[in-house]
Ligand SMILES: *[C@@H]1O[C@H](CO)[C@@H](O)[C@H](O)[C@H]1NC(C)=O
């Protein structure tokens with residue numbers, strides 16, 4: 001029973017969902033009724049019971065659900081992408097992701113939030129594939145009002161092909177923070193008062209995508225994709241979104257999250273000291289590229305690179 005319960009709980013927050021946490025109780029009940037026989041195989045994502053939360057943005061034949069895990073495949077014919085039906089402004093966005101096993105050279109797998117448009121706000125987790133046995137690199141980037149160029153790259157402290165790990169964005173009017181499991185890996189704070197754009201007015205969609213990017217992904221483009229190893233399949237589970245649904249017809253409705261909203265709490269508006277320690281740990285031990293220290297690219301470091309954290 002304990003195992004069944006656990007499985008039900010996992011399923012209830014299971015991807016396919018992009019579940020609003022607020023509707024979990026209902027989902028949980030449905031899942032409990034469904035029990036643990038999650039054997040149904042959907043040939044396309046659209047056939048899954050969760051299709052009301054997602055649409056396939058690109059190439060339905062490369063997306064499927066097996067045992068409540070969403071799989072996105074890159075084949076010689078195409079990459080693929082799914083996106084949330086809703087747009088959101090501020091909140092908590094999480095995915096459990098297991099990367100392409102074995103050879104994934106030339107394959108880019110991304111989980112990201114984007115408003116789209118020229119002046120887009122965007123928060124990216126991009127996983128750079130590699131040859132079999134060679135490590136994945138995680139690249140992150142943050143765009144505000146169309147300005148990005150804030151790439152950071154880290155090695156991970158685990159093999160992201162072996163298991164599901166959780167990748168999270170927490171976003172409120174003061175801060176965008178990104179996490180790998182429970183470790184904060186970066187933060188972008190609001191310096192609008194100092195004249196820097198901050199993402200706080202555009203709704204974003206939530207996307208997962210995977211496609212060939214041989215020209216730059218692996219060792220700077222030296223190792224192209226090897227289609228004899230296709231399909232390249234990444235697996236998604238445990239999506240979670242706790243946010244405000246953004247409606248273009250009332251664009252300010254989400255702008256001021258109620259004080260009681262958990263992701264707007266003080267510990268997510270400013271960086272607590274234990275989080276500073278995490279950021280430092282990542283920077284010291286795992287960071288292999290940081291735009292802040294790329295003086296060839298930015299002779300004067302961008303504002304947020306030298307501003308003290310608050
Ligand atoms: C591919 O990866 C899986 C999981 O890590 C492993 O069990 C399997 O042996 C690998 N296959 C090859 C051909 O390397």
Ligand SMILES: *[C@@H]1O[C@H](CO)[C@@H](O)[C@H](O)[C@H]1NC(C)=O
Nearest residue numbers: 128130134135137217218219
């Ligand atoms: C791929 O593996 C090589 C060799 O271990 C490593 O230098 C590189 O950083 C890895 N990642 C990418 C994205 O090239």
